[in-house]
Amino acid sequence: MPIEFVGAFESTYMPQHDVDILETSGHTYQWREDLALLRSCGVSRLRYPIRWHRIEPAPGEYDWSATDELLGYLQHRGFTPIVDLLHHCSYPRWLVGGFGDPRFHDAYLRFCEAFAIRYPWVPEYTLLNEPFTTLLLTGHEGVWPPYGRGMDSFVELCRNVIPALAQAMQMYRDLLPSALHVYVEPCEGHSASHVNGEGFAALANDRRFFVLDLLLGHDLDPDRPFFRRVIETGGEKLLEVPSGEIDVLALDYYAHLEWSFSDECEGVTPSPTPQGLAALVTQYWERYGLPLMLGETNIRGYATDRASWLKYTLEQCEVARAAGAPLDAYCWFPFIDSLDWDGMLANADGHIDPVGVYWLDENLERHPSVMSSAYAMAAGGASSQSLPAFHFAPPLDRWLRGLLPQMSHWQWQDPEPAQSGMCPATVQIHADWEELLDGLAS
Numbered sequence: 001m002p003i004e005f006v007g008a009f010e011s012t013y014m015p016q017h018d019v020d021i022l023e024t025s026g027h028t029y030q031w032r033e034d035l036a037l038l039r040s041c042g043v044s045r046l047r048y049p050i051r052w053h054r055i056e057p058a059p060g061e062y063d064w065s066a067t068d069e070l071l072g073y074l075q076h077r078g079f080t081p082i083v084d085l086l087h088h089c090s091y092p093r094w095l096v097g098g099f100g101d102p103r104f105h106d107a108y109l110r111f112c113e114a115f116a117i118r119y120p121w122v123p124e125y126t127l128l129n130e131p132f133t134t135l136l137l138t139g140h141e142g143v144w145p146p147y148g149r150g151m152d153s154f155v156e157l158c159r160n161v162i163p164a165l166a167q168a169m170q171m172y173r174d175l176l177p178s179a180l181h182v183y184v185e186p187c188e189g190h191s192a193s194h195v196n197g198e199g200f201a202a203l204a205n206d207r208r209f210f211v212l213d214l215l216l217g218h219d220l221d222p223d224r225p226f227f228r229r230v231i232e233t234g235g236e237k238l239l240e241v242p243s244g245e246i247d248v249l250a251l252d253y254y255a256h257l258e259w260s261f262s263d264e265c266e267g268v269t270p271s272p273t274p275q276g277l278a279a280l281v282t283q284y285w286e287r288y289g290l291p292l293m294l295g296e297t298n299i300r301g302y303a304t305d306r307a308s309w310l311k312y313t314l315e316q317c318e319v320a321r322a323a324g325a326p327l328d329a330y331c332w333f334p335f336i337d338s339l340d341w342d343g344m345l346a347n348a349d350g351h352i353d354p355v356g357v358y359w360l361d362e363n364l365e366r367h368p369s370v371m372s373s374a375y376a377m378a379a380g381g382a383s384s385q386s387l388p389a390f391h392f393a394p395p396l397d398r399w400l401r402g403l404l405p406q407m408s409h410w411q412w413q414d415p416e417p418a419q420s421g422m423c424p425a426t427v428q429i430h431a432d433w434e435e436l437l438d439g440l441a442s
Helices: 031-040 065-074 103-120 130-137 150-176 195-207 210-216 225-232 235-242 277-288 303-322 370-379 424-438
Strands: 004-008 043-048 080-084 124-126 180-186 187-191 248-252 258-263 266-268 294-295 327-332
Touching: 004 370, 004 424, 031 065, 103 150, 124 266, 124 277, 130 150, 130 180, 130 210, 150 180, 150 210, 150 235, 180 294, 187 195, 187 277, 195 225, 195 258, 195 266, 210 225, 210 424, 225 235, 277 294, 303 327, 303 370
Parallel strands: 004 043, 004 327, 043 080, 080 124, 124 180, 180 248, 187 258, 248 294, 294 327
Antiparallel strands: 258 266
């Protein structure tokens, strides 16, 4: 059977600017047209956000009107939504401390309960998108509010969020017993280019499983490298979080999720010797034994670059499935271009990110491209072998060089300028992005 294609729309809220990407992309006023484009590609299952930050403008006061209209449309038009209740920092702005706000636990559970009672028919749900990555970026790396840094802050946020997520998992088993819990988390891979980096690579490879292992009660050995750091930082109670159930493990894959470390504080991404998506999928399958899907992937570049990345990731899913991994769905995220991820959402400048199946111009008009044609082919059941392969343009030709041997059997084409799938203003942003990629290190 062909791998099923799943649509998605980027929605992350930026509380510091009080705007989300559904709004800045124009989706909030042309969602019917966007859904029609998705359906024209043969896709009716989709990850779709539930905008808590707009639904609950004040504590305990819910406005479901827009959600009623949208979900009613999906239900009656034959779409199958995987509802996403909390995508990164998409919590109400009155939670001024974000994930560290002492009100978060009760507010989140209250919202989850209210949603399930109002929409008992939803077939699939994600309770919190990418829990580990979100907590790492908000609590350890200082990228998003509340901008915490280091293990103390990370563990503090985990103590505030993970028990609430575990309770929501149990609650939804009672409230939505027929719905599927689709748990979304990146699949990472870490290696060492020098003996000095081996210890940190091992720590990072242990860390990537941390939240999921807690929620499933899987291998809670306190002597594991990262678990030991958490316990030393006062997080021992996290090992007592009640375990829950997951129906589908959705793995997100981006090239920057593979790192190579030369020392504990020095690493480069993408790794010059990456394992690739199929190998990582197999690791997660062997560890958890759960049904799988590719929950997210994209590449930032021209439409031809995106079409080639689609070919690569779909082929890797086929390879993993042929090796025994039960992976039966593929989600390119997002369906239309996103905005402002070039600065990790620090600013709401309206910078278009060239990552979508359909690309946006300066007026937010949607346009097809070789990417949307390839996507429709694959969504219609074509195998990766049938999809075109375009030579990657700079900087991706250099940035992805570690993965190119896995594509050496392809018949490559030279892209034409008319196939760019990128508006002129975005070309300059992309040039700035090229400089950033070439210097990316941590």
